[in-house]
Amino acid sequence: MITVEKSxxxxxxxxxxxxxxxxxxxxxxxxxxxxxxxxxxxxxxxxLWVLARNTTGDAIGCGAIRPLTGNxxxxxxxxxxxxxxxxxxxxLTCLEASAKSMGYSELWLETRRxxxxxxxxxxxxxxxxxxxxxxxxxxxEAVCFSKVLGKCVSG
Numbered sequence: 001m002i003t004v005e006k007s008x009x010x011x012x013x014x015x016x017x018x019x020x021x022x023x024x025x026x027x028x029x030x031x032x033x034x035x036x037x038x039x040x041x042x043x044x045x046x047x048l049w050v051l052a053r054n055t056t057g058d059a060i061g062c063g064a065i066r067p068l069t070g071n072x073x074x075x076x077x078x079x080x081x082x083x084x085x086x087x088x089x090x091x092l093t094c095l096e097a098s099a100k101s102m103g104y105s106e107l108w109l110e111t112r113r114x115x116x117x118x119x120x121x122x123x124x125x126x127x128x129x130x131x132x133x134x135x136x137x138x139x140x141e142a143v144c145f146s147k148v149l150g151k152c153v154s155g
Contacts, residue, residue, distance in 0.1 A: 002060070002086055004094040007051040013059035014051060021062070021079035029112040029141070046073070046102050050094055052080070052087050061087040065099050068108060068134075073099045075109040078118075088121055100149045110136045113143045122147075 007014055044067060052061035061080040065073040075095060080087035099107055108130065111118040127145035136142040 001055055002052050002084065002090040004050050004052045004061075004090050007049055007062075009049040009064070011051075014049065014062060017051070017059055017062040017079055017081070018077065020081065021077060024079070025112075025115075028115050046104075048095070048098050048102075050091065050098075052091050054084060058083075060084065061091050063091040063095050065095050065102075065104075065107070067104075071103070071105045073102070073104040073107050075107050078109075089125070092125055096147070096149060104149065106146055106148050108133060108144065108146050110142050110144045112141055114141070119143060 009015075009018070047064065047066040049064045050062065051059045052063075054060050060083050061078075063078040064076045066076060068074045075092075078088070078091060078095075080091065096107060107127075109122065109127070110132070111122070113119070122145045125147070127147045130144050130146045131137075132139060132142055132144045136144055
């Protein structure tokens with residue numbers, strides 16, 4: 001079983017996973033991804049850093065959301081060490097639900113075109129291609145996605 005919990009991005013577990021993510025991104029894309037993410041971007045009240053843990057409590061994945069606009073959050077630093085199936089889905093489900101509960105109606109993200117595993121993962125989970133935004137405008141290597149978060153039904 002995988003649990004996902006809010007965590008401190010400065011914790012040793014978080015730093016370990018961030019370094020693994022940066023190394024993997026550098027190997028796949030030639031860029032660690034650090035230039036478009038700083039930990040202080042998670043300081044706002046509508047930001048969140050989470051860790052996924054396995055049954056023995058080992059940190060096996062991470063991810064974050066931070067505000068882009070009043071109703072759009074950006075998904076950042078998603079990573080799974082792939083030690084067991086379902087880590088990415090557990091992280092994404094938690095971050096989507098958290099974003100929705102924080103009042104966001106949509107999630108945006110960027111990944112690299114050559115990161116085929118990530119591109120397929122987001123497409124499989126309902127994300128659709130959008131025009132590149134912000135620092136990714138005009139960058140051929142970048143591909144951006146969006147997902148409208150489901151509406152709450154009451155009554």
